[in-house]
Amino acid sequence: MGPLQRGGVTKMNTRVFSYINAWITKLQSRWQTIVIAIPFYWLLLFFLAPFAIVLKISLAESIIAIPPFTPLINFAEGGVLTIRILFDNFIFLMEDDFYVKTYLNSIKISGISTLLCLLLGYPMAYGIVRASPATKNILLMMVILPFWTSFLLRVYAWMGLLADRGTINNLLIWLGMIDEPIRMLYSEFAVYIGIVYSYVPFMILPLYANMEKLDTALHEAAADLGANPITTFLTVTLPLTIPGIIAGSLLVFIPAAGEFVIPDLLGGGNVLMIGRVLYNEFNSNHDWPVASAVAIVLLLVLVLPMMVYQYYQSRKTED
Amino acid sequence: MQRKRSTFLFSVMCFGMAFLYIPILLLIVYSFNYSKLVPVWGGFSVRWYGVLFESEAVWAALMLSLKIAVMNATFATMFGTLAGLALVRFGRFRGRLLFSGMISAPLVMPEVITGLSLLLLFITLNQLIGWPSERGITTITIAHITFSMAYVAVIIQARLAGTDQSLEDAASDLGAKPFRVMTDITLPILAPGMVAGWLLAFTLSLDDLVIASFVSGPGANTLPMLIYSRVRLGLRPDINALATIMILTIGICVVIAGWLMLRKQRQRDQDMQLAAIETLDREF
Amino acid sequence: MSQDIKNDENLWEVPNAVPLIKVQGVTKRFGSFTAVDNVDLNIYKGELFSLLGGSGCGKTTLLRMLAGFETPTSGTITIDGVDMTDVPPYERPINMMFQSYALFPHMTVESNVAYGLKRDGVEKSEIARRVDEMLAMVELSSFMKRKPHQLSGGQRQRVALARALIKRPKVLLLDEPLGALDKRLRTQTQFELMNIQDKLGVTFVVVTHDQEEAMTLSTRIAVMDEGSFVQIGTPTEIYEFPETRYVAKFIGSANMFNGRVTQDGADHIEISVNDLDTKFYIDHGASVRLNAEIWIAVRPEKIIISKTPPEKPGPNQLKGTIHDIGYLGNMSTYRVEMSNGMIVDVTAPNQTRYRSAKHDLDWDDQVYLSWAPSSAVVLQK
Structure with missing residues (x-):
């Protein structure tokens, strides 16, 4: 009986242990599931689901009611499902050249602003990388600091500078360079200034991160092999900083294209940008289906640059 | 390292910094202007600060914004940390691509789109389940958490990617269960990132105008909404005073935080150098 | 090479x-x-x-x-x-x-x-x-x-x-x-x-x-x-x-001794090393002054290690016990402790199989060290 009993106990033990083990494993895997699930479902509900609703409403018809659009899915008598999909809103956007012009203008303004940010940001990032360690930290902090202060107030600061009787005009008149104030506020020029001013740190930081990683020996190697500073820049530095240029440009271009505050405060009624049109369509005209359609089209315009950005981000984390 | 003075780089740097800071400096200077017309200097005065402090609307808006910012920062830090942890440490799991896409998309999504879509969601939810019954502090906070957590997740990801997984492996090798590994090793490593994330989420919330104006309801006016409604009609000296207070508060906080971090970094570099010299001395 | x-x-x-x-x-x-x-x-x-x-x-x-x-x-x-x-x-x-x-x-x-x-x-x-x-x-x-x-x-x-x-x-x-x-x-x-x-x-x-x-x-x-x-x-x-x-010290390893010049001839010098009862005899001249405190170095591989005492006592001889042995395969390093506690490193090729009957050097053995008059060098500082 002895050995048999012992065998039985061992078997029991094994079973209990395997049960406990399974339970622990389950708990552990569930612990991971919880860590993922909370942010995952939050984003699913509050980030992804809303887009489906925007899409749905963009296909509805505007009516005077609360909410001011027709339901997309109606349960008719007998349970027959009738779906009313109206592309009217999109056709409306295409036919009215006001919207087409606004989209094109948004792309033009944010494109040119991105280029200006690059022209200013690239040498600044390069200068920061080349500075001595102590200076480098101070310069970096100076670039990041405006980012922490209110965006709205920084845009407001330019209203005071650019106004007809603002600081710049006052200064120019005082210097005797002009007699009449130049109209700068409420123009495309002011919008360019505002976008470059607000977004240039977004250009500098990815460029800095990119350049900082480059081995200084690469520049020295080029010089050693006979390349003068300009050739070194064109054959080594520039090609190796393309990822930074792309990341920085997208970080400026995408939000700038949908910008609302800057065209509204600095551009006034004279500058057409899609973010502002959308805001007005929604808040002033209460045409929600058209506003939704405007949003969907804007999203389609920006989806390609966003995917490029995503691609570069994921490649960066893989490195 | 070769550090030749480049006149070109130096002048671009000076121009760039002037471009970034002169508007802010002027904003501050004109807040002490007696004149009601902002760009016309009428002598030094702090009268607009008085006007500002007497305004009940400003106080109410400030309190609302601070409340939202604190709640947002706390939740966004929690969710963002979980998300960052999941993306860096859990390897491949089902829905990972969708997850990482949803995490980084809010960073570049134009605010008008986020705002509009969230508002439509809240209206639809209200129709379907009766919640949220009214829009205001709750809806604004939810909206802010949604985009702030993405920023926190990015910070956490960067912090985690920079640390060695073997620290956690060592802890489990020494007998720590997964939960203990998390509390003993992972969280302390993440703590500085979480603090940075909290502060960033706080500022982002305090700064947001567009999304808040979409999802806010009647009566709930955040500080940026109040500022916007005043400045869109033109320059106002009391807004200069408000801007000065906000910019100086945040500026001083950031400079102190940066200085502390810098000092810590320097101390560590010095310690490492000392240690290296000591070893060398011992070897020879 | x-x-x-x-x-x-x-x-x-x-x-x-x-x-x-x-x-x-x-x-x-x-x-x-x-x-x-x-x-x-x-x-x-x-x-x-x-x-x-x-x-x-x-x-x-x-x-x-x-x-x-x-x-x-x-x-x-x-x-x-x-x-x-x-x-x-x-x-x-x-x-x-x-x-x-x-x-x-x-x-x-x-x-x-x-x-x-x-x-x-x-x-x-x-x-x-x-x-x-x-x-x-x-x-x-x-x-x-x-x-x-x-x-x-x-x-x-x-x-x-x-x-x-x-x-x-x-x-x-x-x-x-x-x-x-x-x-x-x-x-x-x-x-x-x-x-x-x-x-x-x-x-x-x-x-x-x-x-x-x-x-x-x-x-x-x-x-x-x-x-x-x-x-x-x-x-x-x-x-x-x-x-x-x-x-x-930087190139290879060396045993260094601090001593005083007792004889300074044209073709040789003799040094007595502080608290070691031996004289160092170097058969090449060096620019030193009589009674000057100097440093000398002897490379470990220049020292002969043996369990049997030298035939007749003389300069360039030391006695000690094996404190440690480092086996490197082709050779071994012996750390030999002198009477004053100083450690002298000696390397010797392992001509016989290590720990075979003929390989008789072991921990705590008393050993005799000696080297040729040309082996030691006078260091300037």
């Missing part, structure tokens, strides 16, 4: 020979830190010259001044008779192989190697021909179209070498050329480097912290410490006749 046997003529020994590189009174300061302190150096054509020293000794700074990446605070550097003070790196007849190799990551092996010739505006067909030739020499012809990250460490090292040599520089500077390679690959690459140098007749200046590497490669070695040269000489000179304690 030593290079000085192979070369027919050692230019540094020829009076009035014109050096290829002439460093005169060069000092480099970074703020308050002096990296290189008033050094003079002549390097001759065809040499494989090593700058050897620990980290922070100034060897890399000196190399970078030769390349033109740093400007001397004072002093001049002349290469082939031309003063290099105002010549930027990209116009110097010198090329460098970087420690990190610094291969351009966005270019193929071929474009990396061709880079220098392109900058000089060499004709395309000529570039292609010379790139082919160079890659054939470093045996990388089949890797032409690869990017640097698709190569192994050893292959990258050879691309860097090919890229630096393709412009046929008068001098090639090598910064820790073998530092990133594993030990097995190192030995192999050392000999390849020597062959290539021999074939092309280019003057090499190598920076290294690895004394073994310097010993194998060099025609001459300059040992550096705290920004100055401690000793310059052939590997044999440096090893057999170290001038200072720093050199004796």
Whole structure:
């Protein structure tokens, strides 16, 4: 009986242990599931689901009611499902050249602003990388600091500078360079200034991160092999900083294209940008289906640059 | 390292910094202007600060914004940390691509789109389940958490990617269960990132105008909404005073935080150098 | 193995020979830190010259001044008779192989190697021909179209070498050329480097912290410490006749004794070492004063270890017990403790199988040490 009993106990033990083990494993895997699930479902509900609703409403018809659009899915008598999909809103956007012009203008303004940010940001990032360690930290902090202060107030600061009787005009008149104030506020020029001013740190930081990683020996190697500073820049530095240029440009271009505050405060009624049109369509005209359609089209315009950005981000984390 | 003075780089740097800071400096200077017309200097005065402090609307808006910012920062830090942890440490799991896409998309999504879509969601939810019954502090906070957590997740990801997984492996090798590994090793490593994330989420919330104006309801006016409604009609000296207070508060906080971090970094570099010299001395 | 046997003529020994590189009174300061302190150096054509020293000794700074990446605070550097003070790196007849190799990551092996010739505006067909030739020499012809990250460490090292040599520089500077390679690959690459140098007749200046590497490669070695040269000489000179304690300790290992000169003859000196009851007899003269306190060094492999006492007592003999044994396979290191507690290291080849019956040295054995009168060297400081 002895050995048999012992065998039985061992078997029991094994079973209990395997049960406990399974339970622990389950708990552990569930612990991971919880860590993922909370942010995952939050984003699913509050980030992804809303887009489906925007899409749905963009296909509805505007009516005077609360909410001011027709339901997309109606349960008719007998349970027959009738779906009313109206592309009217999109056709409306295409036919009215006001919207087409606004989209094109948004792309033009944010494109040119991105280029200006690059022209200013690239040498600044390069200068920061080349500075001595102590200076480098101070310069970096100076670039990041405006980012922490209110965006709205920084845009407001330019209203005071650019106004007809603002600081710049006052200064120019005082210097005797002009007699009449130049109209700068409420123009495309002011919008360019505002976008470059607000977004240039977004250009500098990815460029800095990119350049900082480059081995200084690469520049020295080029010089050693006979390349003068300009050739070194064109054959080594520039090609190796393309990822930074792309990341920085997208970080400026995408939000700038949908910008609302800057065209509204600095551009006034004279500058057409899609973010502002959308805001007005929604808040002033209460045409929600058209506003939704405007949003969907804007999203389609920006989806390609966003995917490029995503691609570069994921490649960066893989490195 | 070769550090030749480049006149070109130096002048671009000076121009760039002037471009970034002169508007802010002027904003501050004109807040002490007696004149009601902002760009016309009428002598030094702090009268607009008085006007500002007497305004009940400003106080109410400030309190609302601070409340939202604190709640947002706390939740966004929690969710963002979980998300960052999941993306860096859990390897491949089902829905990972969708997850990482949803995490980084809010960073570049134009605010008008986020705002509009969230508002439509809240209206639809209200129709379907009766919640949220009214829009205001709750809806604004939810909206802010949604985009702030993405920023926190990015910070956490960067912090985690920079640390060695073997620290956690060592802890489990020494007998720590997964939960203990998390509390003993992972969280302390993440703590500085979480603090940075909290502060960033706080500022982002305090700064947001567009999304808040979409999802806010009647009566709930955040500080940026109040500022916007005043400045869109033109320059106002009391807004200069408000801007000065906000910019100086945040500026001083950031400079102190940066200085502390810098000092810590320097101390560590010095310690490492000392240690290296000591070893060398011992070897020879 | 030593290079000085192979070369027919050692230019540094020829009076009035014109050096290829002439460093005169060069000092480099970074703020308050002096990296290189008033050094003079002549390097001759065809040499494989090593700058050897620990980290922070100034060897890399000196190399970078030769390349033109740093400007001397004072002093001049002349290469082939031309003063290099105002010549930027990209116009110097010198090329460098970087420690990190610094291969351009966005270019193929071929474009990396061709880079220098392109900058000089060499004709395309000529570039292609010379790139082919160079890659054939470093045996990388089949890797032409690869990017640097698709190569192994050893292959990258050879691309860097090919890229630096393709412009046929008068001098090639090598910064820790073998530092990133594993030990097995190192030995192999050392000999390849020597062959290539021999074939092309280019003057090499190598920076290294690895004394073994310097010993194998060099025609001459300059040992550096705290920004100055401690000793310059052939590997044999440096090893057999170290001038200072720093050199004796840095190159190989040495037992050092502090003693007082008791006899100072024309062909010999005798030293009594503090609290060791033996006399040191050295059969070569040295410029010392009678009764002066001096340091002497004896290399571990020059000492004979035995369990049987010497036939007759005399100078250069010590007695002690084996404190520790380090078995290295081909030989063993014995740490022998003297009566005063001092430890003397001795290495001896393992001619018999270790721990066999005939191999009788063991822990705590009493042993006798002795060495030839020519073995010990007098150190200057």
